[in-house]
Amino acid sequence: MGEMEQMKKEAEALKTQIEAARKAVGDTDMASAASGVAPAPRVQLKTRRTLKGHLAKIYAMHWSTDNNLSSLSSIGVFRLMVSASQDGKLLIWDSHSGNKVNAVPLKSSWVMTCAYAPSGNLVASGGLDNMCTVYNLKTPVIKTVKELDAHTGYLSCARFLSDTEILTSSGDTTCALWDLETGKQKTVFLNHVGDCMCLSLSPDMNTFVSGACDSLAKLWDIRDGQCKQTFQGHTSDINAISFYPSANAIITGSDDCTCKMYDLRADQEVISYQDAALNSGVTSLALSMSGRLIFAGYDDFNCNIWDSLKGEKVGVLSGHDNRVSCTGVPEDGMCVCTGSWDSFLKIWN
Amino acid sequence: MSSKMQSSNNIAQARRTVQQLRIEANIERIKVSKASADLMHYCSEHAKYDPLLMGIPTSENPFKDKKPCTIL
Numbered sequence: 527m528g529e530m531e532q533m534k535k536e537a538e539a540l541k542t543q544i545e546a547a548r549k550a551v552g553d554t555d556m557a558s559a560a561s562g563v564a565p566a567p568r569v570q571l572k573t574r575r576t577l578k579g580h581l582a583k584i585y586a587m588h589w590s591t592d593n594n595l596s597s598l599s600s601i602g603v604f605r606l607m608v609s610a611s612q613d614g615k616l617l618i619w620d621s622h623s624g625n626k627v628n629a630v631p632l633k634s635s636w637v638m639t640c641a642y643a644p645s646g647n648l649v650a651s652g653g654l655d656n657m658c659t660v661y662n663l664k665t666p667v668i669k670t671v672k673e674l675d676a677h678t679g680y681l682s683c684a685r686f687l688s689d690t691e692i693l694t695s696s697g698d699t700t701c702a703l704w705d706l707e708t709g710k711q712k713t714v715f716l717n718h719v720g721d722c723m724c725l726s727l728s729p730d731m732n733t734f735v736s737g738a739c740d741s742l743a744k745l746w747d748i749r750d751g752q753c754k755q756t757f758q759g760h761t762s763d764i765n766a767i768s769f770y771p772s773a774n775a776i777i778t779g780s781d782d783c784t785c786k787m788y789d790l791r792a793d794q795e796v797i798s799y800q801d802a803a804l805n806s807g808v809t810s811l812a813l814s815m816s817g818r819l820i821f822a823g824y825d826d827f828n829c830n831i832w833d834s835l836k837g838e839k840v841g842v843l844s845g846h847d848n849r850v851s852c853t854g855v856p857e858d859g860m861c862v863c864t865g866s867w868d869s870f871l872k873i874w875n
Numbered sequence: 876m877s878s879k880m881q882s883s884n885n886i887a888q889a890r891r892t893v894q895q896l897r898i899e900a901n902i903e904r905i906k907v908s909k910a911s912a913d914l915m916h917y918c919s920e921h922a923k924y925d926p927l928l929m930g931i932p933t934s935e936n937p938f939k940d941k942k943p944c945t946i947l
Contacts, residue, residue, distance in 0.1 A: 529886055529889075530882075530889060533890060534889065540897060540899075544899060547904055550904075551906045554907050556914070559908060559912065563918075574939070753898070753899075754898065774913065775910075791903075791909075792905055793904045814927040815928075817917065817918055818925060818928050835918060859924070875931055875938055
């Protein structure tokens with residue numbers, strides 16, 4: 527038997543082995559296990575702020591962390607967020623007053639992602655220019671500090687680990703960890719066979735998960751660069767992904783109109799969030815502080831709220847006049863922000 | 876690309892696929908019932924600290940005014 531034939535046989539045998547191992551521990555599913563849990567209350571959130579200022583579709587937003595609270599507002603502290611639009615700007619907003627604090631003009635207007643560093647000192651953006659550009663917000667005039675240029679496809683997502691390291695995902699099917707001092711890739715994460723669309727860092731920052739157009743989610747070890755686990759089940763591009771706050775599960779959102787929870791220790795899908803009436807793709811998702819609520823943005827202009835344990839829809843955020851492209855819940859869990867192709871951001875609680 | 880190079884690329888690719896599958900096959904898995912129980916426990920422990928789940932009293936809501944934002 528040729529080596530190729532041998533490899534194919536071994537690959538098939540390993541796939542069968544993995545399926546059998548998953549089945550062996552698949553003694554129930556999340557919804558059944560949670561049948562005795564009290565339902566989450568009906569969630570009715572109001573729009574508290576509508577942030578107007580972008581002139582074109584908003585593609586991404588990201589909240590600043592608890593490290594970067596400011597005490598300029600009358601109420602004591604307020605929280606900043608960054609948004610990115612194909613009008614060619616990043617805007618930094620004071621979410622409490624709804625005012626714009628900073629505007630960063632972009633070299634390329636085809637932006638797909640933005641990120642706030644945990645320190646609050648830096649923001650990043652990237653898109654069809656295939657680059658991740660990092661800006662310093664704290665210099666007297668906002669400066670570009672690095673242009674990270676090595677991906678051969680669009681930049682779909684970026685997340686800072688610190689002021690010296692950033693993770694990116696790309697349409698070139700790879701993810702990469704960059705050193706911000708040298709501007710070079712430290713580690714390249716190779717295994718997806720479709721455009722990487724999203725990534726989420728684990729709370730302890732030792733691992734991250736990525737979602738791609740190959741309909742797979744993958745768990746990676748940041749330090750050794752290896753793919754440790756692969757999660758199947760979606761039947762189309764995965765556009766959104768997030769770690770559950772407990773760090774033992776992940777939630778994904780896909781063009782197949784469903785969201786799914788995969789448990790990392792059981793190595794399989796444990797619940798799917800779907801509804802026969804819903805036939806729009808999921809663009810974005812964010813979790814409430816306890817993880818109980820999933821806020822998922824859809825192409826149909828709404829953001830649906832799911833009970834993560836029971837799989838039931840418990841609310842909806844309606845108000846945008848176009849696709850919801852991004853969602854985010856800040857670290858203190860006090861609100862949810864939605865951003866849309868209608869050029870507005872809304873803050874709800 | 877010569878066909879010899881192409882077939883050795885294919886073999887290298889196949890080897891990588893098998894190598895990756897071996898890593899993924901060899902992990903320890905826990906029962907879904909245990910994983911679910913742990914998730915439910917986490918949610919119930921943290922529910923009381925979840926403002927969007929519990930609701931936010933108006934007096935403590937930093938976003939309580941519905942003033943329209945000012946455009947600078």
